[in-house]
Amino acid sequence: MKLTVRQKIFVFTGLLVLILGFSHILTNQLYMESLFDQFRKEEIDAAYLNAPPGEQIDILKTYFLGKMQKMWLEKWVLFVVTGLFFSLWVSGVLTIPLRKLVAAIERVAQGDLEVNVPVQSKDEYGKVIQTFNDMTLRLREAEDARRRLVADVAHELRTPLSIMQLKLENAQQTGQYVPPEMLLRLHDEVIRLSLLVEDLHVLSLAEAGRLALDCKPLDLSARLEQIVDDVKMEAEENGLEMSFYSKTKPVTVMADARRITQVFINLLTNAIRYTPEGGKVSVVIEDKVQDRNTVYTCVSVKDTGIGIPAKELTHLFDRFYRVEKARSRHTGGTGLGLSIAHHLVRAHGGFIRVESEPDKGTTFTVYLPLVK
Secondary structure (H helix, E strand, O other), rough: OOHHHHHHHHHHHHHHHHHHHHHHHHHHHHHHHHHHHHHHHOOOHHHHHHHHHHHHHHHHHHHHHHHHHHHHHHHHHHHHHHOOOOOOOHHHHOOOOHHHHHHHHHHHOOOOOOOOOOOOOOOOHHHHHHHHHHHHHHHHHHHOOOOOOOOHHHHHHHHHHHHHHHHHHHHHOOOOOOOHHHHHHHHHHHHHHHHHHEEEEHHHHHHHHOOOOOOOOEEHHHHHHHHHHHHHHHHHOOEEEEEEEOOOOEEEEOOOHHHHHHHHHHHHHHHOOOOEEEEEEEEEEEEEEEEEEEEEEEEEEEOOOOOOOOHHHHHOOOOOOOOOOOOOOHHHOOOOOOHHHHHHHHEEEEEEEEEOOOOOOEEEEEEEEEEH
């Protein structure tokens, strides 16, 4: 049976009252018996027996009152000592989890995030300890993410900066005319850096829940048709077949048109990049899909590409994550596109699911709430 701290205090207090009450009754009975025995030995003599009944009662009353006052004083001292000792013991028992939690909090304050306090009860203390463990877990994950982010950003910035530095140093050392081809290469690296910084800015705002969205009623079907038309040329250049299918028109959602376009551009770019020549990329939109008691519109981006191993799917939306470590930064992108898409969809109140099978293809499904 699960008891709260308040109920435990009530139970312990009730137990103390029962113990003291039982002790009081038992000691009274034993003490009264001993008093009668003492009175018989000390007071019952010829003088007592020859005294009138009224005087006998007064003698008995005086004797017992004197003895009882002394007994009450002794019992009061005993009960106070017993109550204090019992309270000290109960408070010690009830505050053991709190003392462990305080010690763990002090360790966290000193920078030790590997703290985990055992949950040994299901009362308020247990809930607080479980919440504390969850908090330290999130702190560890946040710290790991911060370290990975710093390392990944440094890695992503190093290559374009190194290229720019090398080109500029060569131009300075030779002292010769700088050909337009070199300036074009430097300009490409500057653009790459600008895009990376912009992606990181958008991602940081979305993760913090501070990304400003200009949400208006949007015909998602018409917007997807336009997006597919925009990337169709790139797909055809890679020898891919691209198609778009909508069961109903229009499909209206409340969304920021620019950000939603960014989501599907990222998904389609990935599909084109990792689908071999001769493959297919298709976009299918459905309305009124029921999920978790909410009605969504559902957009699936399907490809017949190289697929993703099952063990990689849980990390797919992490920043700078690439499924194949061997992919270069030029063929694999920065690894921010899917993370940005994930957070942008969440900012719209939706979510993304992914299904994939190596060498058979991948399907990203975007769920966005329908306008009621």
